[in-house]
Amino acid sequence: MRAFLFAIGQAFSSFWRRSFVTFLSIITITIALVILGAFLTISLNLRSTLGNLKRQVQLEFYLEKGITKADVTGLLNKLESEDGVESVEFATAERARIEFIEEFGDELLRGLPGNPFPPSIRVELSHATGMGERVTELAEKYRDELQIIELSAPNRIAYRLSKASRTFLFLSLGWGIILLFAATVIITNTIRLAIAQRGNSIEIMQLVGASPAFVRMPFLFEGVLHGALSGGLAWLILWSLYRGSEYIVPGIIPLPLIMNIIIVLLGAIFGGLGSYIALRRYLN
Amino acid sequence: MSILRVKDVRKSYGRGWIALDNVSFSLDDGEFAFLVGSSGAGKSTLLSLIYMGEKPGSGIIEAVGFDSDNIKPEEIPLLRRKLGIVFQDFRLLPEMTASENIAFSLKVTGQPRKFIKSRTFELLSMMGLSHKAKSYPHELSGGEKQRVSVARALANNPLLLLADEPTGNLDPQATDELIRLFFEINRQGTAVLMATHDTALIDIAPMRVLELENGVLVGDRPGKGMP
Numbered sequence: 001m002r003a004f005l006f007a008i009g010q011a012f013s014s015f016w017r018r019s020f021v022t023f024l025s026i027i028t029i030t031i032a033l034v035i036l037g038a039f040l041t042i043s044l045n046l047r048s049t050l051g052n053l054k055r056q057v058q059l060e061f062y063l064e065k066g067i068t069k070a071d072v073t074g075l076l077n078k079l080e081s082e083d084g085v086e087s088v089e090f091a092t093a094e095r096a097r098i099e100f101i102e103e104f105g106d107e108l109l110r111g112l113p114g115n116p117f118p119p120s121i122r123v124e125l126s127h128a129t130g131m132g133e134r135v136t137e138l139a140e141k142y143r144d145e146l147q148i149i150e151l152s153a154p155n156r157i158a159y160r161l162s163k164a165s166r167t168f169l170f171l172s173l174g175w176g177i178i179l180l181f182a183a184t185v186i187i188t189n190t191i192r193l194a195i196a197q198r199g200n201s202i203e204i205m206q207l208v209g210a211s212p213a214f215v216r217m218p219f220l221f222e223g224v225l226h227g228a229l230s231g232g233l234a235w236l237i238l239w240s241l242y243r244g245s246e247y248i249v250p251g252i253i254p255l256p257l258i259m260n261i262i263i264v265l266l267g268a269i270f271g272g273l274g275s276y277i278a279l280r281r282y283l284n
Numbered sequence: 285m286s287i288l289r290v291k292d293v294r295k296s297y298g299r300g301w302i303a304l305d306n307v308s309f310s311l312d313d314g315e316f317a318f319l320v321g322s323s324g325a326g327k328s329t330l331l332s333l334i335y336m337g338e339k340p341g342s343g344i345i346e347a348v349g350f351d352s353d354n355i356k357p358e359e360i361p362l363l364r365r366k367l368g369i370v371f372q373d374f375r376l377l378p379e380m381t382a383s384e385n386i387a388f389s390l391k392v393t394g395q396p397r398k399f400i401k402s403r404t405f406e407l408l409s410m411m412g413l414s415h416k417a418k419s420y421p422h423e424l425s426g427g428e429k430q431r432v433s434v435a436r437a438l439a440n441n442p443l444l445l446l447a448d449e450p451t452g453n454l455d456p457q458a459t460d461e462l463i464r465l466f467f468e469i470n471r472q473g474t475a476v477l478m479a480t481h482d483t484a485l486i487d488i489a490p491m492r493v494l495e496l497e498n499g500v501l502v503g504d505r506p507g508k509g510m511p
Binding site for chain 2: 006200201203204205206207208209210211212214
């Protein structure tokens with residue numbers, strides 16, 4: 001316990017003693033974590049937008065007016081058994097007309113002979129992953145079916161968003177790994193400097209019989225402290241950025257609490273790792 | 285009974301420079317010995333091998349119950365807690381006061397707070413430094429710094445006190461005081477091995493003298509007892 005308290009005390013005093021190096025190290029790691037957090041926030045928002053769009057994505061097959069009930073049932077059954085299809089629904093020509101009037105009024109339809117809308121089958125797709133490809137696949141497959149006269153265009157935005165969301169997630173993770181490595185290197189070098197600066201004290205500690213753990217613990221704490229403090233600062237900056245962007249992008253989702261805690265923990269873990277590497281390399 | 289046994293020890297560094305060549309001697313419990321020789325004779329190397337700062341190239345060193353052949357790295361701190369080490373350049377922690385420097389060696393060995401306080405006070409008064417307890421090293425004279433360093437070395441009641449040119453940076457009066465202090469420590473039962481190139485010191489008292497010359501032990505003059 002005494003060794004533990006001593007280590008914490010030493011870690012804090014080293015903070016003030018080498019305030020400039022400490023400041024630089026914390027700022028750099030904070031920037032790395034903020035970039036990681038920002039990427040994660042963008043990825044999270046893309047996925048959320050995609051989720052909303054998914055609910056709106058519908059593939060609509062327009063049918064000939066004289067299609068028989070048996071043909072419709074056959075088509076409905078076939079489509080329902082398709083992979084990725086959540087539900088199918090037959091909309092009569094009359095229903096299409098009513099929906100149009102409800103949305104746009106009946107002025108546009110005045111003067112047109114009869115009901116200009118064909119009956120249709122509306123297909124809801126189930127999952128976002130690969131949705132874009134599935135829409136195209138289904139459209140192509142049923143394009144030449146006898147009764148189908150037209151297909152509505154697949155939702156290209158959803159397709160692009162789906163791709164972008166995945167790319168962003170990979171980018172976030174890739175960046176995350178690179179930045180955390182960079183943070184580890186920075187902490188390793190900061191602790192290396194601390195070891196060099198306190199070489200005399202370390203030697204004295206070793207000569208009076210301090211155990212390796214006693215000698216190493218302050219440096220380990222220092223690294224963890226650097227990382228955790230950077231994580232905390234990154235949390236604060238990300239929160240401020242979120243509050244700022246709310247005015248520009250209304251409805252933007254912030255990083256959930258758990259993700260912020262993970263960022264602080266990641267900072268602390270990689271801080272400890274950086275110290276550990278420095279101690280292994282530069283302290284005999 | 286031997287507190288220290290050095291047997292056929294050889295130590296060389298790069299380009300064939302032999303620092304110690306086939307050195308053998310032993311030191312009994314409570315014995316005092318000067319280790320003399322000119323600069324570069326191998327005195328500091330020998331002391332460094334005894335506190336296991338480095339390992340001998342060949343031969344064996346047995347000190348305070350540990351031997352250089354079988355000691356594990358994690359046992360080195362345990363060996364050093366049974367040794368007291370004093371250097372010419374004092375090696376005090378500049379950011380700590382005199383009493384903190386002494387207390388530090390007790391703290392690292394996990395002694396209780398109350399004991400640390402009383403032992404530090406005891407050592408400060410033994411060294412005649414009670415009034416300097418709160419002084420930082422830069423506020424102390426050379427002799428005072430060295431007495432703080434001796435107090436720190438004695439904090440854990442060592443079985444063997446190693447001193448590497450402890451009077452090297454002291455004026456004659458401080459040197460005289462320090463030597464008397466070492467004799468007193470030895471009188472209380474701690475074995476002392478003091479390396480020095482100051483031959484005048486060995487004339488103060490008829491103690492045992494081990495003489496190193498170019499890494500070879502060329503003389504071992506027995507002592508005639510305390511002055």
